[in-house]
Structure formats: structure tokens, C-alpha cells
Amino acid sequence: MGKTLDDIRRFLVLGSGTLGLRVGLQAALSGFDTVIYDNREEAFGGARKVQASILRHLIRSGRIGQEESDAAQARIRFTTDPRDAAEDVDFVNESVYEDLEVKREVWGLFGGLCPPKALFTTNTSYLLPSQFAEATGRPGRFCAFHFHDVFHANVVDVMPHAGTEPWVCDLLMAMGRRLWQTPVLVERESPGYIFNAMLMALIGAAGALVTGGVASVEDVDRSWMGNFKMDRGPFGILDTIGLDTAWHVTHNQKDPRSQRFAAYLKPFVDSGRLGVKTGEGFYKYPDPAFSREGFIERKD
Ligand SMILES: NC(=O)c1ccc[n+]([C@@H]2O[C@H](COP(=O)([O-])OP(=O)(O)OC[C@H]3O[C@@H](n4cnc5c(N)ncnc54)[C@H](O)[C@@H]3O)[C@@H](O)[C@H]2O)c1
Known part of the structure; x- marks a missing residue:
């Protein structure tokens, strides 16, 4: 029952925010009938706008044509009605x-509403699927399927918990390819999957250099950019992730180094300097200092 990619027709996305709208758009581009559910009707207007702008970008860059774009948009339906959302779905990505309690509540609801054939997946970034597998009512058919930003960073982590049935990972590796991603298998539960685990180590070290008074934000970024010829350093990356998210992650880790970094981030969060999304974080946007000519060479 529902064990191969060919069995999947209807794709349900739970949450129409930054990531959900992108996963939903990619599912539609890959030919699935796609339903996007959110409990806030007002989330949909913004989601439609961002989807339209991603589609325009994909057309301009020659990755899709106008017809594919129109067909994808026609395959997407938004709803705030859980029963309507769950009807006849084959695949769910949350x-x-x-927030653990929100995830448990949502999975409790959809575990009861979705047909038994449906496969359940979560995009959680730092929680572990085992923490809310039981809430789904079908832990064997539940697995982490964690995207990055879908269109630019197109890697998806497949990470089972101890109770995930083995066939689920094979199906998800195939599903990842179908969704234009590079699938990578995290063979056992591990916080932060693969890329986020490495990124956290980098950002933790960068934070310790600044909170320890060893180097400035700009020089930490300069060092990374100058050595690796990257377009941004750890603090530029943090501005993209969002300093509120970074604060939540560091605040929840109890070691002194993370706590010092969380305390350093707190005034940014309290004053609404959350990074790119609010126009200011460590740098000011849309024209951050690290993107200007001469930043690495200190020609300022
Ligand atoms: N943003 C990213 O780049 C990214 C990347 C990988 C993983 N993730 C993970 O994806 C998840 C969502 O992140 P996001 O950045 O899209 O968040 P977001 O805040 O942009 O969107 C979350 C959406 O969930 C909706 N929501 C909240 N509670 C709900 C409920 N009870 N029922 C229905 N809808 C509800 C909100 O209305 C909102 O539209 C998180 O677990 C995050 O860790 C995000």
C-alpha cells in the first residue's frame, strides 16, 4: 500500500511559510496535485506572491517555460480546512x-484525518523526528525529509528515526530526485542532519571569536571570505538565516559558549534587527557592506 513513487499523486504541505510555499511549488512543478494547508488564511497572499516571483526567476534563468509555470500554479490549491486538506493525500511534508508542541498538535490532527496510505514527513530543522513520531499515529511511515531552500540550495536530508520502516528511506531518496533535489541519507538520527551540523560548528566558532573579544564581526567574515572566496562569511550567513532563529537555537543549547552567543544575539532580536528579512542585522540590507567592492581588502 503506497510504497513506491508511482503511488504518489496528491502532495500535502502543512504550513504556508518560507519553506512550505517553496516545497509546495516544487511539488507542483514536479507534477503532483498539491494542497497547501495553513491555519492562517492571511499566510496565503504572501505565499502566492513569493511563488510567482520564484516562477518568474525560473523562467528568466531558462529552467522552465511559461507553460510549465502556468501548469504548476494550476496544480496548487490553498486551504485552511484540515479535512479538505487531508482528503485522499498520498504524501505529507510538514x-x-x-516548536515541539505545535508539531505534535498538527501531526495529531492530520494523523487522524489522512488516509492510512499517506506517508508522513517533517522538515524540522533542529528537533528530532522521534520526539513527535508517536503523535502521527503511524511512526513506521514517518521520517524527516528536510529541505534547505529548495530552489537555490537544493539538497534534501532523508533521516529516519529508529521506528521508520526501511522502505520509506528508499522511497524518499527517489522522491528527493523527483523534486529536483540532491538527496542525502542521514543513516541514524543526528541533530542538524549533515549540512546544518557543519554550519552550526562554523557559526559557533565564529560566535566564540566575537564574544571572546578575539576579532570583530567584519574580520571574522573577511577571513572566511578571503580564504574560501565565498560571497559572505558566518555573520552574513546568520543574517540570511535570521537572528531570531539563531537565538532560539543557541538559547536552547545549555553549554556556556552557546549561552554567551545567545546573550550577544538577544539585543539584536529585541530591537527587531533580525537580518535580511527586516533590513538590518549585523549588516544593513539590501546593500550589505560585505557585498561592496573592497570589503575583503579593507579598502573602506
Ligand atoms: N526557512 C527555512 O529556510 C527552513 C529550512 C529548513 C527547514 N525549515 C523548517 O521548516 C519549518 C517551517 O519553517 P519556516 O521558516 O517556513 O517557518 P515560517 O514561520 O515561515 O512558516 C511557518 C508556517 O506554519 C504555519 N503554522 C504555524 N502553526 C500552525 C498550525 N498549528 N497549523 C497550521 N499551520 C501552522 C504558520 O502560519 C506559518 O505560515 C520549521 O520546522 C523550520 O525549522 C525551515
Whole structure:
């Protein structure tokens, strides 16, 4: 029952925020009938706008044509009605808030409403699927399927919990390719999957250099950019992730180094300097200092 990619027709996304709208758009581009559910009707207007702008970008860059774009848009339906959302779905990918209680509640609801054939997946970034597998009512058919930003960073982590049935990972590796991603298998539960685990180590070290008074934000970024010829350093990356998210992650880790970094981030969060999304974080946007000519060479 529902064990191969060919069995999947209807794709349900839970949460119409930053990630859910992108996963939903990619599912539609890959030919699935796609339903995007959110409990806030007002989330849909913004989601439609961002989807339209991603589609325009994909057309301009020659990755898709106008017809594919129109067909994808026609395959997407938005709803705030859980029963309507769950009807006849084959595959569910959840992108609601990164909060254990919210995830347990949403999975409790959809575990009861979705047909038994449906496969359940979560996009959680730092929680572990085992923490809310039981809430789904079908832990064997539940697995982490964690995207990055879908269109630019197109890697998806497949990470089972101890109770995930083995066939689920094979199906998800195939599903990842179908969704234009590079699938990578995290063979056992591990916080932060693969890329996020490495990124956290980099950002933790960068934070310790600044909170320890060893180097400035700009010089930490300069060093990374100058050595690796990257377009941004750890603090530029943090501005993209969002300093509120970074604060949540560091605040929840109890070691002294993370706590010092969380305390350093707190005034940014309290004053609404959350990074790119609010126009200011460590740098000011849309024209951050690290993107200007001469930043690495200190020609300022
Ligand atoms: N943003 C990213 O780049 C990214 C990347 C990988 C993973 N994730 C993970 O994806 C999840 C979502 O992140 P996001 O950045 O899209 O968040 P977001 O805040 O942009 O969107 C979350 C959406 O979930 C909806 N929601 C919240 N509670 C709900 C409920 N009870 N029922 C229905 N909808 C509900 C909200 O209305 C909102 O539209 C998180 O677990 C996050 O860790 C995000």
C-alpha cells in the first residue's frame, strides 16, 4: 500500500511559510496535485506572491517555460480546512513552526484525518523526528525529509528515526530526485542532519571569536571570505538565516559558549534587527557592506 513513487499523486504541505510555499511549488512543478494547508488564511497572499516571483526567476534563468509555470500554479490549491486538506493525500511534508508542541498538535490532527496510505514527513530543522513520531499515529511511515531552500540550495536530508520502516528511506531518496533535489541519507538520527551540523560548528566558532573579544564581526567574515572566496562569511550567513532563529537555537543549547552567543544575539532580536528579512542585522540590507567592492581588502 503506497510504497513506491508511482503511488504518489496528491502532495500535502502543512504550513504556508518560507519553506512550505517553496516545497509546495516544487511539488507542483514536479507534477503532483498539491494542497497547501495553513491555519492562517492571511499566510496565503504572501505565499502566492513569493511563488510567482520564484516562477518568474525560473523562467528568466531558462529552467522552465511559461507553460510549465502556468501548469504548476494550476496544480496548487490553498486551504485552511484540515479535512479538505487531508482528503485522499498520498504524501505529507510538514513545515509548521519549529516548536515541539505545535508539531505534535498538527501531526495529531492530520494523523487522524489522512488516509492510512499517506506517508508522513517533517522538515524540522533542529528537533528530532522521534520526539513527535508517536503523535502521527503511524511512526513506521514517518521520517524527516528536510529541505534547505529548495530552489537555490537544493539538497534534501532523508533521516529516519529508529521506528521508520526501511522502505520509506528508499522511497524518499527517489522522491528527493523527483523534486529536483540532491538527496542525502542521514543513516541514524543526528541533530542538524549533515549540512546544518557543519554550519552550526562554523557559526559557533565564529560566535566564540566575537564574544571572546578575539576579532570583530567584519574580520571574522573577511577571513572566511578571503580564504574560501565565498560571497559572505558566518555573520552574513546568520543574517540570511535570521537572528531570531539563531537565538532560539543557541538559547536552547545549555553549554556556556552557546549561552554567551545567545546573550550577544538577544539585543539584536529585541530591537527587531533580525537580518535580511527586516533590513538590518549585523549588516544593513539590501546593500550589505560585505557585498561592496573592497570589503575583503579593507579598502573602506
Ligand atoms: N526557512 C527555512 O529556510 C527552513 C529550512 C529548513 C527547514 N525549515 C523548517 O521548516 C519549518 C517551517 O519553517 P519556516 O521558516 O517556513 O517557518 P515560517 O514561520 O515561515 O512558516 C511557518 C508556517 O506554519 C504555519 N503554522 C504555524 N502553526 C500552525 C498550525 N498549528 N497549523 C497550521 N499551520 C501552522 C504558520 O502560519 C506559518 O505560515 C520549521 O520546522 C523550520 O525549522 C525551515
